Amino acid sequence: MRCLLFACLLLSSLPSFALDRFQVEGYTLPNGLQLMLKPGADRGHVAIRLVVGVGLDDFNCDDKELPHLLEHLLFSGIDATGEGGLEERMQALGGEWNAYTSNADTTFVIEAPAKNQRKVLDLLLALLTQTRIDDNAINAAKQVVEREDGGHYTHLQRWLDRQDLGHTASNQLAVELGLKCPQRAEVDHLTREQLEKVRKLWYAPNNMTLIMVGDLDRLLPAYLERAWGELVAVDPSEHLPLPEIRSSAAHERTLSSGFVGDGAKLHWLVPEPVLEDEHDETFDLLKDYLDWALYRQMRLVHSLSYGPSAERELFGGVGFMSLNADLERDDVPEAKQVLEALKAQLLKDGLDADTFNRLKQAAIARQAWAVQGNSALADYYWSALGDYEDGRFADPARELQGVTLEEANKALRELLLQPGYLRIEKPLVGDDQVMWVIAGVFGLLVLGLLGWRFHRRK
Numbered sequence: 001m002r003c004l005l006f007a008c009l010l011l012s013s014l015p016s017f018a019l020d021r022f023q024v025e026g027y028t029l030p031n032g033l034q035l036m037l038k039p040g041a042d043r044g045h046v047a048i049r050l051v052v053g054v055g056l057d058d059f060n061c062d063d064k065e066l067p068h069l070l071e072h073l074l075f076s077g078i079d080a081t082g083e084g085g086l087e088e089r090m091q092a093l094g095g096e097w098n099a100y101t102s103n104a105d106t107t108f109v110i111e112a113p114a115k116n117q118r119k120v121l122d123l124l125l126a127l128l129t130q131t132r133i134d135d136n137a138i139n140a141a142k143q144v145v146e147r148e149d150g151g152h153y154t155h156l157q158r159w160l161d162r163q164d165l166g167h168t169a170s171n172q173l174a175v176e177l178g179l180k181c182p183q184r185a186e187v188d189h190l191t192r193e194q195l196e197k198v199r200k201l202w203y204a205p206n207n208m209t210l211i212m213v214g215d216l217d218r219l220l221p222a223y224l225e226r227a228w229g230e231l232v233a234v235d236p237s238e239h240l241p242l243p244e245i246r247s248s249a250a251h252e253r254t255l256s257s258g259f260v261g262d263g264a265k266l267h268w269l270v271p272e273p274v275l276e277d278e279h280d281e282t283f284d285l286l287k288d289y290l291d292w293a294l295y296r297q298m299r300l301v302h303s304l305s306y307g308p309s310a311e312r313e314l315f316g317g318v319g320f321m322s323l324n325a326d327l328e329r330d331d332v333p334e335a336k337q338v339l340e341a342l343k344a345q346l347l348k349d350g351l352d353a354d355t356f357n358r359l360k361q362a363a364i365a366r367q368a369w370a371v372q373g374n375s376a377l378a379d380y381y382w383s384a385l386g387d388y389e390d391g392r393f394a395d396p397a398r399e400l401q402g403v404t405l406e407e408a409n410k411a412l413r414e415l416l417l418q419p420g421y422l423r424i425e426k427p428l429v430g431d432d433q434v435m436w437v438i439a440g441v442f443g444l445l446v447l448g449l450l451g452w453r454f455h456r457r458k
């Protein structure tokens with residue numbers, strides 16, 4: 001009751017509260033459902049995100065598609081009107097919904113008119129509690145999931161995956177290091193019992209966060225306590241530990257991408273050393289710096305690559321930084337030299353202070369317009385749930401400000417001192433080689449023909 005009173009007070013002090021986007025009053029219902037209500041600046045609309053703490057990472061390679069399949073199944077209908085009837089109800093309320101299963105969570109994403117917010121939440125609640133899973137629905141959902149994953153997993157595709165031909169460079173490296181499943185997860189063998197079990201163990205209020213941003217109804221807190229407070233909590237399940245690097249990988253490899261072509265890609269990938277403070281902000285700034293350094297060297301100075309880039313990627317429990325360049329096939333050796341020279345120069349001289357500060361200020365300035373409107377704000381809270389504490393999300397601008405040149409230099413040295421992994425992607429043969437082969441075959445034909453005529457004349 002105390003939290004209800006508090007939430008009512010919160011919603012009646014809207015205007016001043018709406019200004020600070022990092023301040024969000026969250027509270028927990030007695031059944032463990034975490035609520036985050038944020039009055040937004042846009043009127044007439046609410047953005048709803050229901051984050052369920054179960055994702056692909058919670059399952060072994062063979063059963064990875066379980067939470068994704070269940071997510072689709074939950075849209076198969078709450079009564080005899082089925083999937084179509086469910087969608088018609090949402091249409092009648094003027095809302096739109098979708099759901100996404102990621103490595104870490106399953107999230108229902110809804111945009112709705114403010115005036116129907118409680119009815120939309122009722123419909124979402126009905127979807128969670130009343131959907132009956134039968135074999136027909138399971139088969140239909142399996143087909144959809146299979147199509148989303150790129151169609152039926154053929155023998156050829158599986159063979160290509162085993163030969164590393166079906167993966168991009170970073171995925172291929174993650175497979176080599178034991179951070180990622182070598183083959184695509186399939187859905188055919190998943191059973192109704194398995195799906196029911198996932199639903200029972202993970203779709204519980206104490207494993208969910210409901211985020212609402214926008215023109216919030218003043219009766220919302222009372223409604224949530226009454227309707228959503230009915231959900232029954234379960235004993236929490238343990239998440240599987242994230243995979244760590246288990247095996248070694250070749251330092252350098254050439255990967256085939258397609259059969260014929262003159263393009264190539266160069267990637268240097270390296271695991272990010274773990275920093276005690278401001279890990280993400282430091283590596284975000286280093287990424288910006290390396291991105292710019294690559295652009296200057298690969299594009300402006302040497303004209304080797306049109307769009308070189310630095311990227312950050314997460315595989316299992318390991319973050320990777322990568323330096324990437326799209327090239328002409330014949331330029332690969334020169335690009336490798338330029339990359340090595342750039343790394344050596346950075347190790348020797350460290351970061352240029354002016355450039356670092358300029359890029360840091362730009363990153364801080366970007367924060368002022370990075371998140372606009374109710375929906376973007378709701379998405380932001382969803383992505384930053386781990387950074388929420390005592391009614392506040394961490395302010396990225398302040399955290400970026402806290403990264404010093406010395407800390408960034410130290411992280412850069414640790415990063416570049418590692419040998420890392422070089423991966424070159426290129427098609428099996430170049431255009432020129434194909435031309436020579438065609439010319440050669442043609443030449444042989446002509447010779448053969450001449451020889452035959454000569455023979456006959458004799």
Ligand SMILES: [Zn+2]
Nearest residue numbers: 068072145148
């Ligand atoms: Zn899907």
